[in-house]
Amino acid sequence: MRLQATEERSSVSPLELFFDLVFVFALTGVTELMAGDGGSARNLVRGLLAMAVLWWCWIGYAWLGNVIRADEGFARVSLFFAMGAMFVVAITIPEAFEDIAGGLSGPVVFAVGYFFVRLMHLVTFWLVSADDPQLRRQLLRFVPSMATGTTLLLVASQLTGAAQTAMWVAALVGDYLGTLFGGEGWRLNSPSHFAERHGLIVIIALGESIVSIGVGVANLPVSWPIILGSMLGLAVSGLLWWAYFDTTTLAAERALAAATGERQIRLARGGYSFLHLPLVIGIVLLSVGLKKVLNYAGDGSSHSLTEPLHGTPLVALFAGPAVYLLGLAAFKAYVTATMGPVNALRVATAAVLLLLIPLAGQLPALAALGLLAAVLLALVTYETLGFADHREEIRHGAHPA
Incomplete structure (x- = not known):
């Protein structure tokens, strides 16, 4: 279960790419949410809010994978647990704002899944920072904004309409601003790995745009307009x-x-x-x-x-x-x-x-x-x-x- 530091010339690991496949599935859910109800302005706003939440989940693991190798030791286990929680978040996107009758409450499941993704990130970073006091202090400065964001999403799951949207916005503002002004005590072991990871997520997002083309006409007879x-x-x-x-x-x-x-x-x-x-x-x-x-x-x-x-x-x-x-x-x-x-x-x-x-x-x-x-x-x-x-x-x- 030993953690292994990411080296300066490290490349993105296959496990990180595996994690990103869950993210692209979540992007597909966001696209479907935005396109629902004929592409209403309300669904567009909701899709943007869900996208911002998903992005902040992914960002945390991009930083984590740059400090320790994602496919070694406890980090591998942590990432698989986070993938499971991320997948639950992804399949709950259609119910993230309005619960569908029957089963569990969609907004609550979404908020709890988000909390678990962030919790695994914090736990792993806490272990990583055991011998790095500066990183540990940075992590402690980061905890309040993360806790505020997840708590407000749980509160939002009990609301509807404009109040719910406002609570989502407050959760994101608190989380993003907390990170922005939370200090520069983080670690970046490999700039090339960091840039590569973000480049690959752009490719994955572009791939989702191509998927949206194919899925829409998959069961239709081929015609010149489709081509x-x-x-x-x-x-x-x-x-x-x-x-x-x-x-x-x-x-x-x-x-x-x-x-x-x-x-x-x-x-x-x-x-x-x-x-x-x-x-x-x-x-x-x-x-x-x-x-x-x-x-x-x-x-x-x-x-x-x-x-x-x-x-x-x-x-x-x-x-x-x-x-x-x-x-x-x-x-x-x-x-x-x-x-x-x-x-x-x-x-x-x-x-x-x-x-x-x-x-x-x-x-x-x-x-x-x-x-x-x-x-x-x-x-x-x-x-x-x-x-x-x-x-x-x-x-x-x-x-x-």
């Missing part, structure tokens, strides 16, 4: 992947590795723990929009092919990539301490996507998806060709000959 919609949806996901992995993640990882002491902890916490949340939220919103577009494409009627998107699915389709690009620009600017022309271009593109929502609402759903893909393709193409020297330097360490 076209699937390819456009895949192109959008691929372009978002390109925007993150082509140069941004490389530049950020090097900046994180070059930092030391408390500054490195602040960069990891702010750039990865906080500013990766908008990336995942943006992808989940995109999934909601893609799901609706493919429903139209798979309907088969001429009316469905000419019908425009409207309401929450339309907003989610364009606002999702916009939130993603804004989060990406903020992440790179924060970690590398420079805004740069690439980030400014991404902010401008995000603004364009938001301004295009009224126009997209007048177009057929597939045409709106095509418009989104075209804007993202223009952005990635311009970045790749217009900043070729900068890109070459980041990717290969030197200007082209």
Whole structure:
């Protein structure tokens, strides 16, 4: 049961990837929650709140796995218990706010599952910090915000309507702010492992967006609209992947590795723990929009092919990539301490996507998806060709000959 420290050049372990599969299942539940009731604004807000809770569960284990190897000793047992609790949380997402008649209370089960995921994280960190007084003190500063968040979620499980939503918000604010202002006494043994872990969760979230495309038309006869919609949806996901992995993640990882002491902890916490949340939220919103577009494409009627998107699915389709690009620009600017022309271009593109929502609402759903893909393709193409020297330097360490 001996714990083993994560080494500087460690890579993400298979067990951590296994844990992340439970997280992606939870993302699927969030997408379904947002898309429920025709994609109402209420469900959108609830999905965002559930997403923020799930993210904070995952973040704790990303930090833990960077201090000790997740697949060695007691950490392995702890992670499996946490996976079980996380899976219970995931299957309870449809009932996280409103209990379905019969069986256990969904909101209570969700809150208790969340508490258990956080408890296993604390217990394991407590064992890890046995010979590290500074880490132990940091952990003790962290406990009040964690306890406050879980307690308020339990209180929220007994409420309904606006009071319940307000209690969820209070729980998240307390938890997030407690972490933000709780000090820089954490440990980061491997910047490369930390960056890799967050990059993989972005891939997993993008994978969920692809799953949402396939699931919506899995039982329908293949048609040209389905093929076209699937390819456009895949192109959008691929372009978002390109925007993150082509140069941004490389530049950020090097900046994180070059930092030391408390500054490195602040960069990891702010750039990865906080500013990766908008990336995942943006992808989940995109999934909601893609799901609706493919429903139209798979309907088969001429009316469905000419019908425009409207309401929450339309907003989610364009606002999702916009939130993603804004989060990406903020992440790179924060970690590398420079805004740069690439980030400014991404902010401008995000603004364009938001301004295009009224126009997209007048177009057929597939045409709106095509418009989104075209804007993202223009952005990635311009970045790749217009900043070729900068890109070459980041990717290969030197200007082209």
